Amino acid sequence: MTTEPRALTFPALDSATAAAHLRAELALEVDPDDLVRDLTSGAQQGYVVVETRAPEAFASARIPGAINLPYRDMTAESVSGLDRELVYICYCESIHCNAATKGALKLAELGFKVKRLSGGITAWQAAGYPVERDALPSAYTPAPAPRCAC
Known part of the structure; x- marks a missing residue:
């Protein structure tokens, strides 16, 4: 008795359709390696990195170099000062x-060009890439927060 492979339950797309889909996917995503290479080489013209979680x-x-625009606070007014010619690369905690x-x-709904960073800050840090942090007062004790902090 032969069994059909589960991996082929849905047949693969023809190459042209697959290429179009994958090209569109890449038009919406950036991986941490490409981004860190830009940041370390100074080749970051044309885009802004945006942290979309809470302050x-x-x-x-x-x-x-990221800016903080929490998604919950985004309105036409709060983003009115952004340059519409730039691409905004948004990231959050992780794939979760x-x-x-x-x-x-x-x-995007407000008329901006956008991409997402694959894996968020978790993938960024797991790869060993640098992060910036605000200095906290020595007596500071953070309150418990949701894990994704969004």
Whole structure:
């Protein structure tokens, strides 16, 4: 008795359709390695890195040079000063958090060009890439927060 492979339950797309889909996927995503190479070489013209979680998460660890635009606070007014010619690369905690998706969606709906960083700050740090942190007072004790801090 032969069994059909589960991996082929849904047949693969023809190469042209697959290429179009994958190209579109890459048009919406950036991986941490490409981003860190840009940051270390100074080739970051044309985009801004955006932390879409709460200010507390931004303060605790962020990608160098990122700005904080919590997705929950995004409105036409709050983003009115952003340059519409730039691409906004949104990130959040990890693949288990969708704050980057929510932030990118809000920005896109407001007319901005967007991408997401694959894996968020968790993938960034797991790769050993640098982060910036705000200095905390020595008596500071953080309050418990949701794990994804969005």
